[in-house]
Amino acid sequence: MSAPAATGQTPLRVGLLGCGTVGAAVAQALSTRPALYAERVGSPIEVCGIAVRNVDAPRELHAGLSGLLTTDASSVVHGADLVVEVMGGIEPAQSLVRLALEQGKPVVTANKQLIAASGQELVEVARQQATSLDYEAAVAAAVPVLRVVRESLAGDRISSITGIVNGSTNFVLDMVARHGLGFAEAVERAGQLGYLEADPTEDLDGLDAAAKIVILARTAWMVDVGLADVHREGIAHLTDDDFEAAASCGQVIKLVASAWASGDPAHPHVEMAVRPVALGADDPLAQVREGRNGVVIEAESAGLVSLFGPGAGGPETASAVLGDLVNAACRLRQ
Amino acid sequence: MSAPAATGQTPLRVGLLGCGTVGAAVAQALSTRPALYAERVGSPIEVCGIAVRNVDAPRELHAGLSGLLTTDASSVVHGADLVVEVMGGIEPAQSLVRLALEQGKPVVTANKQLIAASGQELVEVARQQATSLDYEAAVAAAVPVLRVVRESLAGDRISSITGIVNGSTNFVLDMVARHGLGFAEAVERAGQLGYLEADPTEDLDGLDAAAKIVILARTAWMVDVGLADVHREGIAHLTDDDFEAAASCGQVIKLVASAWASGDPAHPHVEMAVRPVALGADDPLAQVREGRNGVVIEAESAGLVSLFGPGAGGPETASAVLGDLVNAACRLRQ
Numbered sequence: 001m002s003a004p005a006a007t008g009q010t011p012l013r014v015g016l017l018g019c020g021t022v023g024a025a026v027a028q029a030l031s032t033r034p035a036l037y038a039e040r041v042g043s044p045i046e047v048c049g050i051a052v053r054n055v056d057a058p059r060e061l062h063a064g065l066s067g068l069l070t071t072d073a074s075s076v077v078h079g080a081d082l083v084v085e086v087m088g089g090i091e092p093a094q095s096l097v098r099l100a101l102e103q104g105k106p107v108v109t110a111n112k113q114l115i116a117a118s119g120q121e122l123v124e125v126a127r128q129q130a131t132s133l134d135y136e137a138a139v140a141a142a143v144p145v146l147r148v149v150r151e152s153l154a155g156d157r158i159s160s161i162t163g164i165v166n167g168s169t170n171f172v173l174d175m176v177a178r179h180g181l182g183f184a185e186a187v188e189r190a191g192q193l194g195y196l197e198a199d200p201t202e203d204l205d206g207l208d209a210a211a212k213i214v215i216l217a218r219t220a221w222m223v224d225v226g227l228a229d230v231h232r233e234g235i236a237h238l239t240d241d242d243f244e245a246a247a248s249c250g251q252v253i254k255l256v257a258s259a260w261a262s263g264d265p266a267h268p269h270v271e272m273a274v275r276p277v278a279l280g281a282d283d284p285l286a287q288v289r290e291g292r293n294g295v296v297i298e299a300e301s302a303g304l305v306s307l308f309g310p311g312a313g314g315p316e317t318a319s320a321v322l323g324d325l326v327n328a329a330c331r332l333r334q
Numbered sequence: 335m336s337a338p339a340a341t342g343q344t345p346l347r348v349g350l351l352g353c354g355t356v357g358a359a360v361a362q363a364l365s366t367r368p369a370l371y372a373e374r375v376g377s378p379i380e381v382c383g384i385a386v387r388n389v390d391a392p393r394e395l396h397a398g399l400s401g402l403l404t405t406d407a408s409s410v411v412h413g414a415d416l417v418v419e420v421m422g423g424i425e426p427a428q429s430l431v432r433l434a435l436e437q438g439k440p441v442v443t444a445n446k447q448l449i450a451a452s453g454q455e456l457v458e459v460a461r462q463q464a465t466s467l468d469y470e471a472a473v474a475a476a477v478p479v480l481r482v483v484r485e486s487l488a489g490d491r492i493s494s495i496t497g498i499v500n501g502s503t504n505f506v507l508d509m510v511a512r513h514g515l516g517f518a519e520a521v522e523r524a525g526q527l528g529y530l531e532a533d534p535t536e537d538l539d540g541l542d543a544a545a546k547i548v549i550l551a552r553t554a555w556m557v558d559v560g561l562a563d564v565h566r567e568g569i570a571h572l573t574d575d576d577f578e579a580a581a582s583c584g585q586v587i588k589l590v591a592s593a594w595a596s597g598d599p600a601h602p603h604v605e606m607a608v609r610p611v612a613l614g615a616d617d618p619l620a621q622v623r624e625g626r627n628g629v630v631i632e633a634e635s636a637g638l639v640s641l642f643g644p645g646a647g648g649p650e651t652a653s654a655v656l657g658d659l660v661n662a663a664c665r666l667r668q
Contacts, residue, residue: 029635033491035600040488136486142636144486151485152470152478154374154664155656157367266369284642287621301363302476302653305643308618309636319636322489330488 009043012329015080016050017073017096018087019059021314022110022137023050026084026321027065041329049076051087051096074099082328084321085109094118101125101133106328110137110321116211116227120218132328137320139212140165140293143309144320149219149297156299158220160260163295164288165212167311168203169235169255171195171291176243177252178289183240195291195312205234206255206274213257213272216295221261223270233275242276251278252286265300284308343377346663349414350384351407351430352421353393355648356444356471357384360418360655361399375663383410385421385430408433416662418655419443428452435459435467440662444471444655450545450561454552466662471654473546474499474627477643478654483553483631490633492554494594497629498622499546501645502537503569503589505529505625510577511586512623517574529625529646539568540589540608547591547606550629555595557604565607572610585612586620599634618642 014030016023030037030047037045047065051073059066070076073096077083083100085107087093093114100107101122109115115122115135126133136146140163149158164170168190175186187204190196202208210230217225235255246253256277261268279286284306288294293311298304310316348364350357364371364381371379381399385407393400404410407430411417417434419441421427427448434441435456443449449456449469460467470480474497483492498504502524509520521538524530536542544564551559569589580587590611595602613620618640622628627645632638644650 025635029489033599036491037489142639144482144639147481147486148478151661152481152657153653154660155363155371155658156653157370265367299653301359301649301656303644303647303650305476305478305641307639307641309639313637315635316637319487319490319633322635323486324489326488327485 011044011046012041012332013046013048013079013081014325015048015076015083015100017076017083017085017093019050019052019061019069020086020088022317022321023084023086024059024061025314025318026086027061029315029318029322031062031065037326040326042333045329048079051076077103077105080105082325082332083107084325085111085114086321087111088113090114090117094122097122097133098125101129101131104129104131106132106134106332108321108324108328109133109135110317111135112138112208112211112215116214119215120224132331134324134328135215136324137317139215140295140309141311141313142316142319143293143295143307143311144323145216145295145297145307146219148305148307149216153297153299153302153305156301157265158261158297158299160258160298161213161216161220161295162256162258162285163293164254164285165257165293165295165311166203166206166209166255167291167293168195168200169209170288170293170311173235173253173255174289177247183238183243204236206232209255209257209274210272213259213274217259217270217272220259221268221270223268225270225272229272231271231273231275235276238276246278249278250281252281253278254285254288256285345378345380346375346666347380347382347413347415348659349382349410349417349434351410351417351419351427353384353386353395353403354420354422356651356655357420358393358395359648359652360420361395363649363652363656365396365399371660374660376667379663382413385410411437411439414439415666416659417441418659419445419448420655421445422447424448424451428456431456431467432459435463435465438463438465440466440468440666442468442655442658442662444469444651446472446542446545446549450548453549454558466665468658468662469549470658471651473549474629474643475501475645475647476650476653477627477629477641477645478657479550479629479631479641480553482639482641483550487631487633487636487639490635491599492595492631492633494592494632495547495550495554495629496590496592496619497627498588498619499591499627499629499645500537500540500543500589501625501627502529502534503543504622504627504645507569507587507589508623511581517572517577538570540566543589543591543608544606547593547608551593551604551606554593555602555604557602559604559606563606565605565609567609569610580612583612584615586615587612588619588622590619
């Protein structure tokens, strides 16, 4: 793609699986900031192939990148030193991620469904092959919560994680609370603005938030939990009366995902829930607006640590993917 | 200290330099959560020595740890696999950190003065010896801002960092803004509660905040900046009239540290300032209360990412030290 930088070193070849909003943003960043990546990694980063379902679908990619599009995803994996998976969904993403890991290649993914379903198994493949699988972007996009839970708090005991991790439903709830829309109208508006999928069940029923809290709980406590362990209640059944009742008490309804540990701190029992909660206006999560996300982590020594930021969006999610990519690339180049 | 855990592996010996509130909290955590550290690191962690100026000074340490106190700091470094420096100040901390690094031993420190003064030089020693120097706790204690700037945003371009990074002055300003105390009275109260040193100049004149914004700027942009480059104005000269004027506009005065990049993104010009700023009540930093800290990072792709948490305190600062310690120990055991 881009000419090797002045370092003269062999470029590190990145294979991109998927070229939707996130994939396109990753490709564009890599091609528009070559000096930054070359400096941070110690050698240039080059996109060597972009696997898509349909090469001719309309995309905003500059010419140098369009020429890399292919429907042959395996060949992209085979030709890469490092693989970025941003296709979403379980298959073929799972097989391709596994293929890359089995070849000892680091993988970075933004795919929460895949990680919630098979993250532990795939991490084990990565471990066996002495490589890595990173997925910061799978939870709360640009909010760096996985790295903070895994690394910053690695010497502490986390007691609970509470957050707004679904930007779509937060957008809907914020439209109702701050802009006075009826609930049905807010859902419609969110759909028009692209905040909700054509089938919004995944968001409105709390399935998306549940996948994220499962990933967070596994990261915090290294426990074997899954989607079926989440006490889950979505927001689809809420009525305008519910919102009015909350507002009359100075409260705001948010879809809150939470996970908490109890019992023996060395082998804690972990519970998880996703449900609409009426929060006091002073609650830090009550102030999370539009499509933003926020997470409050409570730890024994650190106390309360909170993180806020964009929970969706192409460039925002790409930022988290690129952070994982640079860190993985630096490890490869060590 | 503690008996080797069931793993049967050789314990990793941690030498502790300093045993004030942070050092004692680090030692207590290591001795009360041995299973957690053994599991995360892959071998038990053992405190092998604690260097102090006066062995007989009153301290709350359990008996097993008290027996490790010594005034011979070099012997603690020599006997350790990994060194934690929490003495504060420049000397003898600097010589001891350098000694440890020259022996190829990873060092974790909470010492902002040292890192602001000689961080780049010491990191270079660490690099030459293929070891590491980590200092998350030196900036904003339990707020994981250095790791987020360095790793989470490693693939992005940071444009600015704005924060409340001095808990003492924030406590004073919060007492004035929310509890109606006069400024002089709030300073006195903060002193009584241990939020300010006997000589509060370091905090009130913005020197402490300046050291932290220098460390943040270097981390974000890899630039050679120092304390003299910070446009600095403290809060000591503020009067009750200033606070009343701000309050009458619905604003709140905070001591804000900031750093921002301009010009060529590949080789940005970086400016830094510490000064009292009147913030609108809606500003996320306006809502940082008591001794807490908060930092808002703006990046090209990620947009606005904000982090909040305890900016001081023994266990809170120890949490950040222990996070760095576990990560460094894992690298040693790889």
